[in-house]
Amino acid sequence: MNKVLVAYASRTGKTEKIGEGIAEGIRMKGHDADIVKISSINTAKDLEGYDGYVFGCPTYHRDLTPGMKNFLFLAEQLNLVGKIGGAFGAYTHSGEASPMLFDTMEFVFKMDMVDLGALSLKEATIETSEGLKAGQDYGMAIGEKFKS
Numbered sequence: 627m628n629k630v631l632v633a634y635a636s637r638t639g640k641t642e643k644i645g646e647g648i649a650e651g652i653r654m655k656g657h658d659a660d661i662v663k664i665s666s667i668n669t670a671k672d673l674e675g676y677d678g679y680v681f682g683c684p685t686y687h688r689d690l691t692p693g694m695k696n697f698l699f700l701a702e703q704l705n706l707v708g709k710i711g712g713a714f715g716a717y718t719h720s721g722e723a724s725p726m727l728f729d730t731m732e733f734v735f736k737m738d739m740v741d742l743g744a745l746s747l748k749e750a751t752i753e754t755s756e757g758l759k760a761g762q763d764y765g766m767a768i769g770e771k772f773k774s
Contacts, residue, residue, distance in 0.1 A: 628772045630710075631673065632661040634682035635694045640716040640749045641684045644761045648680055648714060648745070651765020657772065659765070664693055670703035678710035679737070680768060681727050685717040685746075690726055698730055710771045711737035712764060714745040721746045740767050 632649045636642040642663070649659035660676075667673060679701070683694040690698075711731045715724030724744035732739045745764040751757040 627657055628677035629658040629660070629675065630678040630680060630768065631676040632659055632680045632682070633664050633667060633673075633697070634661070635664050635684065635691045635697070636682075637684060637686070637691070638749075640752050641682050641714070643752050644714050644716060644745065644747055644757070645680070645682050647758050647761020648682075648712070648765035648768070651762035651767075652769045653765075654762065655766050655769025655772075657769050664697040667697065667700065670700055673701060673704055676709075677772070678712075678768060679706065679731070680712040680714065681731065682714040683723045683727055684715055685721050685723040688720050688722050690723050694723070694727070702735065706731070706735040706737050709737050710740070710768060711735070712740045712745070712768045714747075714761075714764065716747055716749050716752060718749050721748075738771065740764070740771055742767050
C-alpha cells in the first residue's frame with residue numbers, strides 16, 4: 627500500500643472538494659491518501675514520507691495563488707524525481723492554474739505524472755455527480771500508476 631499526499635489551496639472550498647474526490651479515488655485503489663490544506667504545511671519536512679503527491683490550486687487572475695507559488699518552492703526542496711504525481715484545480719472562466727501545476731511537477735520536479743494531464747473543473751460542475759466522478763476517476767488513475 628502506497629501513501630499519497632493531496633495538498634491544495636482553496637479560497638471557496640471548491641478546490642478542496644475536488645481534492646476530497648481525488649483522495650477517495652486513491653483509496654478506492656487500495657492506497658492511503660492524506661488531504662491537507664497547504665496553509666497548514668510549514669516546512670519541507672511536513673511533506674516527507676509519501677510515495678505520491680497531488681497538488682491542487684484554483685485559478686486566480688489567470689494564475690496560481692500566491693500561497694501555492696510559495697508552497698511549490700517548499701516542495702522543490704524535496705527530491706520528488708520519479709515520484710507519482712497529479713495536479714488539479716477549480717476555475718470560473720479560464721483554468722490556467724492546474725496545467726501550470728502539472729507542468730511544474732513534470733518538468734521542474736521531474737515527477738512521474740498521471741497520463742490524463744491536469745484535472746481542471748469549472749466551479750459549477752464540482753458539486754454535481756459528474757464533478758465527484760471526475761475527481762474519483764482522477765484519483766483512481768493516480769492509484770493505478772503505482773502498479774506500472
